[in-house]
Amino acid sequence: MTIFRPFLRDGVDVYVRGDDEVHFVFLATRKRITAKVKPFLIQALALLEGNEHVDSLSGRVAQLHGVDARDQFISFLDYLEQKGIIVEPDWYAHTGFDEATNARQERQLSFLLDVLGTPDKAIAAQRKICEARLVCFGVGAVGSWLLRQLLGLGFKHFILVDHDHIDAADVSRHAFFEASDVAMSGFKATVTAEKIQHQFSDVDVVAKCEPLTTETILETLIPFDTDLIINAADEPYIGYTSVLLSRYCVSRRIPLLVAGGFNAHLGSLGELIIPGVTPCADCYADYFQEALKDWVPIEHPVAERLHASGGLCSLSAFAAGSAAMKVLRYFIGVGPFDGGRGELLFTNYHLETFKVERRPDCRVCSTL
């Protein structure tokens, strides 16, 4: 027992049947624990409000139910602590983070506690997030909404790479741009970095206004201590840029999140590539080449199709949310980390998913 003021934490619902059966329902995961215990222990649950010291509580129990009851009560508390049902009431104020981070992440720490089970694990997970170094290629419709969510999750170190300038249509789908940014026609990466810095002063963000091509020397854009690379660049073509980045990532064992370009603004869900664990971009490319080999559209009569694709901010936000969840799960170590993609079908909100396996003969990642 390491808890001084046991607090039946907020993320657990308690149901009681009869006088000796208790069900703990974890709200975040829907996990359920059922226990048969003495009736006085069930009554004692109501005392676990975090405002009374465990000695005083057990004293009260002993007074009411006898000395034996004290030991049973203590071992019940032990059990509840192990199961992550009771915590210190102000555990999230003692995380070692700065005050602003603590205040901002209070609710997320509760969530992490729900998923990971103990305050120590929740704090360690949040620390990993705070310290992670991310490089994001492309800060457009999907990239910007993903960044906005990663900031909310508490990520603090970003390098943004985008060579494009802002135009009027960008404002209507971007997480950071304002109408007044159009006239200046600045670099997307620079303006996004400025906005982030303005809104989140404790975040360190660097803009690099360079294109991503075969000529690009990735070492100059991606520092050696990078923890995650994000590809949300749709130019020249996401399949192409992902293969480029994936090969770099596989050789250096850096995970790559592919989020955008291939219709993420329409609700397509991308993949997290973990070298040696999931398929790499070459595995995906081969998979799709094979899967789509009989699907050959005629050459489209309209040559200029750049401004003709559809997209909804809500679908970008959905794809970004799903991608942000993948990033979070990676950093807190909650799998599974399978290969595959998904598509939200707007007509009925059916989420179509399909698996993609690693290719045993992949020329890039099969030796890992």
Place this chain on the structure above:
Amino acid sequence: MITPESILRLRPSVAMVPMEDGRWQFFQGNTRRSRVFRIKPELASAVGCLNGSTSLDCAAKLSHSDVMQFMELAKILHEGCLLEFADVAERIAESPLRRVLNFLGDYLPSNELENAFRRLKEKTAVIVGLGGVGSWIATELIHSGFQKFILIDDDQVETSNLNRSLYSQLDVGKSKVAALAERMRSINPKTFIQCVEERLANATRLAHLIAELQGNAIVVNCADSPSVDATSAIVDDACQGTNTPYVIAGGYNLHLSLIGVTVLPKQTACYQCGRLTLEEAQGDDLIGMRKLARPWRNIGNLVPLAAITASFAANEVLRVAVSDHRIPPAMINRRGEFNFLTGEIHFVSLPPRDECGCVRG
């Protein structure tokens, strides 16, 4: 409407794929739906000529097709959102909101598209509760072309809100309505926003606000204080009385990973119908158990869940606003649950309930 001189083009987001036996697949890339037609080879090749500068007449001649037959086909393909008028397409390409218009173009033929978008712009989104989900919905709607809003919340922005909402540290201490309105106007200065800095205490107040909009309101409930049940009951009451469509965005049972129901009063199951069904189904094996009362709870939450929940509600508001049977709301008579660990969505049917008495005729 469609004449031999009409200039239509194959929509750039549509892929035309040859199949066996003279059949052709038309794949709508925006919504990933496909339709298959059996078409004579010369008519198919005429469709393949529709590049935005060639008239139907001209395309038919180029491919040695019968003009009348080709016009009939063009009508069907246009009706099916596979072809579009070139002049409409040109105007859309100029619009900053072209992606939204092109997306809706998968559901509405091009000659109706601009009118539908005008209808949408006339609607006022009434957002009750501007926390994590509410701030995301408002922002997603403004990016979808909505220009009129009523924002209702009595809260101020606190640091602990920042992890999941779209406020920033610069907003801490401001009222949520003011902070959000400021952000929305910075995106589109022409946005009309009525800020109502108060807690929605009863249906009469909401009904009064809606009544002034003369049938152009769509209400979204994102308020969870004192409980989603309580705020949804108020919204339901006000909306049933004023015949106003509403979307429940927040969540039941304190979960924020839920996708709420969309209600068209007198036509579809209302929030109370859903509650009846959910109460019956609830917990199956938890039935007959006492629940330990836990006031003032601080439930875990994080930004992707707020954004994902909001994205569905924003989709629904958009669909209601367009008011067209070809793109109806998708959350009628059901609710969904997004599992954040598996990324799966699960739906539960919530049919209209006679004993609720809300659906008539």
